[in-house]
Amino acid sequence: MAEIAQIIVDVPTMQTNRPYTYQVPEQLEHQIQTGMRVVVPFGNGSRQVQGFVVGLDDQTAYDGELKSIISILDLNPVLNQELLTMSQWLADSCYAFRISCMHTMLPNVMKTKTHRRLKIIDELDETDLFELFHGQDEIDFEPENMPDEIVSRLLKLKRNQQIEVVYSLTDQAKSKFATGIKPLLSFERLEEERTSLRKTAKAQSELLSYLQSMIGSEIKLSEAREQTGLSNAIFSTGEKKGWLEKIQIETFRTPKALLNDAKKPIPELTADQQTAVDAICDSIQSTDPQTFLLQGVTGSGKTEVYLRSIAETLANNQTALMLVPEISLTPQMVTRVKSRFGDLVAVLHSGLSNGERYDEWRRIERGEAKVVVGARSAVFAPLENIGLIIMDEEHESSYKQDETPRYHARNVAKWRSDYYGATVVLGSATPSLESRARAQKGVYQHLLLPERINQQPLPAVQVVDMRQELRKHAESNFSTELLDEIQIRMSRGEQSILMLNRRGYSSFIMCRDCGFVLQCPNCDISLTLHMDTHTMKCHYCGHEEPIPKICPNCQSHKIRYYGTGTQKVQEELQAIIPDAKILRMDVDTTRRKGMHEKLLNSFGNQEADILIGTQMIAKGLDFPNVTLVGVLNGDTALGLPDFRSSERTFQLLTQVSGRAGRADKTGSVIVQTFNPDHYAIKLAQHHDYEHFFQMEMNIRHRGKYPPYFYTLQISVSHEEEAQAAKAIMNIAQFLKPNLDKNSIVLGPTPKSIARMNRKYYYQLVIKYKQDTRLHQLLTQMMDQIQKQSRHGVQISIDPEPQNFI
Numbered sequence: 001m002a003e004i005a006q007i008i009v010d011v012p013t014m015q016t017n018r019p020y021t022y023q024v025p026e027q028l029e030h031q032i033q034t035g036m037r038v039v040v041p042f043g044n045g046s047r048q049v050q051g052f053v054v055g056l057d058d059q060t061a062y063d064g065e066l067k068s069i070i071s072i073l074d075l076n077p078v079l080n081q082e083l084l085t086m087s088q089w090l091a092d093s094c095y096a097f098r099i100s101c102m103h104t105m106l107p108n109v110m111k112t113k114t115h116r117r118l119k120i121i122d123e124l125d126e127t128d129l130f131e132l133f134h135g136q137d138e139i140d141f142e143p144e145n146m147p148d149e150i151v152s153r154l155l156k157l158k159r160n161q162q163i164e165v166v167y168s169l170t171d172q173a174k175s176k177f178a179t180g181i182k183p184l185l186s187f188e189r190l191e192e193e194r195t196s197l198r199k200t201a202k203a204q205s206e207l208l209s210y211l212q213s214m215i216g217s218e219i220k221l222s223e224a225r226e227q228t229g230l231s232n233a234i235f236s237t238g239e240k241k242g243w244l245e246k247i248q249i250e251t252f253r254t255p256k257a258l259l260n261d262a263k264k265p266i267p268e269l270t271a272d273q274q275t276a277v278d279a280i281c282d283s284i285q286s287t288d289p290q291t292f293l294l295q296g297v298t299g300s301g302k303t304e305v306y307l308r309s310i311a312e313t314l315a316n317n318q319t320a321l322m323l324v325p326e327i328s329l330t331p332q333m334v335t336r337v338k339s340r341f342g343d344l345v346a347v348l349h350s351g352l353s354n355g356e357r358y359d360e361w362r363r364i365e366r367g368e369a370k371v372v373v374g375a376r377s378a379v380f381a382p383l384e385n386i387g388l389i390i391m392d393e394e395h396e397s398s399y400k401q402d403e404t405p406r407y408h409a410r411n412v413a414k415w416r417s418d419y420y421g422a423t424v425v426l427g428s429a430t431p432s433l434e435s436r437a438r439a440q441k442g443v444y445q446h447l448l449l450p451e452r453i454n455q456q457p458l459p460a461v462q463v464v465d466m467r468q469e470l471r472k473h474a475e476s477n478f479s480t481e482l483l484d485e486i487q488i489r490m491s492r493g494e495q496s497i498l499m500l501n502r503r504g505y506s507s508f509i510m511c512r513d514c515g516f517v518l519q520c521p522n523c524d525i526s527l528t529l530h531m532d533t534h535t536m537k538c539h540y541c542g543h544e545e546p547i548p549k550i551c552p553n554c555q556s557h558k559i560r561y562y563g564t565g566t567q568k569v570q571e572e573l574q575a576i577i578p579d580a581k582i583l584r585m586d587v588d589t590t591r592r593k594g595m596h597e598k599l600l601n602s603f604g605n606q607e608a609d610i611l612i613g614t615q616m617i618a619k620g621l622d623f624p625n626v627t628l629v630g631v632l633n634g635d636t637a638l639g640l641p642d643f644r645s646s647e648r649t650f651q652l653l654t655q656v657s658g659r660a661g662r663a664d665k666t667g668s669v670i671v672q673t674f675n676p677d678h679y680a681i682k683l684a685q686h687h688d689y690e691h692f693f694q695m696e697m698n699i700r701h702r703g704k705y706p707p708y709f710y711t712l713q714i715s716v717s718h719e720e721e722a723q724a725a726k727a728i729m730n731i732a733q734f735l736k737p738n739l740d741k742n743s744i745v746l747g748p749t750p751k752s753i754a755r756m757n758r759k760y761y762y763q764l765v766i767k768y769k770q771d772t773r774l775h776q777l778l779t780q781m782m783d784q785i786q787k788q789s790r791h792g793v794q795i796s797i798d799p800e801p802q803n804f805i
C-alpha cells in the first residue's frame, strides 16, 4: 500500500496552515518521519517549496492523483512531536502562519530559504541587461521590493521567454566535522594482526593495542594522536591494513565562557528563600504542578532560588529551561548557572554565532544538555521531559516578539508546562500587572522575598527636579547633587552607575534658525546622529546619509545637535571631572562580540569609577562596590502614547536603583527628571511596588485596559495612503457589528509613525473581556484578506501588543 505524507508547505497563506497531502516516493516509503523537512511541488507549474512532514498515513482514504515529494532535506526530524503539536496552537493563537512558527523554532542556520532568482535564458538588449540585471546573468527576484515599472518590464521579458524564475533551495545548515577513527576489527582479530607483525613494527603494535582499548567507540584523530603519541602516518597505515576506518565526527564549538568563572560556594538559604524553594520543590515532585510568581526585591537572592530548583529538577531526572530577558545583557546570570551545573548547561542567545547556536541546539536535542539558559526564542529549545521552566524578570517586554509570529514567551512556557506537567516560576522585583493580578486571584502561587540578602535597606532614592536645575545654571546633563555624589564616591574608592535612557550620540539635529529637523525620506521620523560612523541614520528602515553642515532648508550654519547620547554625556562628565575613569556601555561600544563581557569585567575589577550606559545596565548586574546609581533622564518614557508607559518607567527605575548597595555598603540613587511629581517616579522613589500596583490597577480599570481587558491590535499597510485607510475602514465596518457588546474598538487611526519603509500604516485596537466569536472572526478575516492580497494590502494582528506606537 502506498504511503502518503501530510505536509505543511512553506507558502505563507492561512489556507496552508492545514497540511497538504503528498505521495511518498516508493524508494523512501516508511523512511520519512514526521518533523522532517522535504521539498515538494506546489501549485501549477514547476514551483518547488519546502515543507515539514506533520503526518504519515497509508493511502486508503485517498483516491485521485497525488503529487509526490521531490526530495527530503533532513535525515532525521528537526522538530519533535511536541513542537509540531505546539506549532498548530502557536499559529492559531498568534494569527501567524504555521510555517513561520516552525521556522521560528529552529536555529537560524537551519532555516532553508526558498531563494528565488531570475535567470536570463535568451539574449537581452543592452538597456534591459544593465538596468535590470546589472550586467549579470542572474539576479535575485524580489517582486515585493521592486518598483512596478521594473516588474512590468520583467513580466514582458518573461512573456517573450527571455528570462525565467528559478527556485533554488539553499540549506545553510553546517555542523562542524572533524576526522575521527573507529576500529574495524574485533578484539581477537586485532590480536591476530599483532602476532603476525614484524618485531620491529613497534608503532603498529601500539596502534593495535590502542584500537583494542577503544572497541565500540570512536574518537577524534587529533585526540587519538595526543593520547598515543603516534604519527598520522601510522594511523593511515592502520587504515590501509583495514584495522580502522577514518570517519567524520561532529564536533561542537563551545561558546566562550562568559566572564571568569569564579566558583562561589553555595550559600545557606535565608528563611524566605527556603520557604520559596520548598514550595517549588514540592511542586516539582507533585503530580499537580503549580505556577509561581516569585516576587523578590532587587538583591533578595532570587537567582539562588532558581538554582536550587534546577538542582531539584535534575535530581528528579527532568530537564529545566531558564529564560532571561536578553542574555548578552546578563552575562553574570549565565556564569552563575554554568558554574553550578557545568556542561549540563546549554546557552542560547543572540550574541552567539549561528554556528555556536546550532551546536548548543544540537547538544540539547541529543539530550546532552539538560539545563537551557536563553533569551526569548530559547523557549523553543528542543528539551524533552521538562520539569521546570523559570522566567526571570518576567515583566520584560522583550519576551514578546514584535514581529510575526507575535508570541509571548510566557504563553509558550505555559503551553509547554501543560504538555510536560512542568512547574513554572515567574520571577521579578516588579512583576507585570498581568502576573501580579493573577497572583492576587490565586491563579499563581505568590512567593515573596521582601528583604535584601545583606539585611541592608533598599537604597535611598533622591529625585532631582531638572526644571529647577536648568533655571540655576546653563544646560547640562548633570545636576549639582549628582556631581557631588559622584565625587564623594570617587574619594571613597566606590563606584557609580549612570543610566541614560537612549542611544546614539544625540537623538536628532535641528536648525536653530528655521526649526528644520532632518527626517528620513522613507519614514515620518527624525534621523539619529551616529558619531561612530559620522552619519545620520533612520532607526526604522536603516536609511543612512551624511551629517549636513548647513541647513538644507534655509542654508543657515546654525544646524545643531539636540537631545543627548551616552557618548556626549561621557564627554561632558569627563570635562567636569577630568580624573574620573569612565566606561561607557551602549549599542555602539558593545557591537563587537565579547565587548559586553569585557566592559563588565573591567568595571567589576574596579578599573573604572563610573559606568555610563543605556537601559542595558539596568538589569541583573551585581557589583558589590557600586554605591551610587544616577538616572540622567528618569521620565523620557512617560511621554510615549502607550498605557504601559508608567509601568515601564516604574520598572526601569526600580531595576536600576537595585544595582546600588548590594553588598555590605549602603547605596543611594539619584533620579533626574522633568516630572518629579509623577506617581510612577514618586512610588519608585519609595520602592513601593504594592502601592504602585493598586494605583495602576485603578487606572487600568477605569480605562478598560489590561489586565481587566485583553487588547489586540490590527494593522494594515500599503504604499498608497488611501488604500491603507480604506482597508482599515473596511475591517472596522466588518468587525463592529459582529463583536460582543462589551468589546471596544479604538480607532482606526494612522499609527503614530504613520509612514515607514515607504508604506503607510493604519491601525485599530480592540479591547475585549470575553468575546467568543472574535478569534474565529479574525481568523476568517485574515484568510480572506490574504486571498486578495494582490492589492498589496498587508495586514497583521498582534494579540496583546507591547507597543502601541
Ligand SMILES: Nc1ncnc2c1ncn2[C@@H]1O[C@H](COP(=O)(O)OP(=O)(O)OP(=O)(O)O)[C@@H](O)[C@H]1O
Binding pocket: 267, 268, 269, 270, 273, 296, 297, 298, 299, 300, 301, 302, 303, 304, 429, 453, 619, 620, 621, 622, 658, 662
Ligand atoms: N542565601 C544567601 N546567602 C548569602 N548570599 C546570597 C544568598 N543568596 C544569594 N546571595 C547573594 O546575594 C546577591 C544577590 O542575589 P541575587 O543576584 O540572586 O538577587 P536577585 O534577587 O536575583 O537580584 P536582582 O533582581 O537585583 O537581579 C548575590 O551576590 C548572591 O550570590
Ligand SMILES: [Zn+2]
Binding pocket: 520, 521, 522, 523, 538, 539, 540, 541, 542, 543, 756, 757
Ligand atoms: Zn526610515
Ligand SMILES: [Zn+2]
Binding pocket: 511, 512, 513, 514, 515, 516, 551, 552, 553, 554, 555, 556
Ligand atoms: Zn534652517
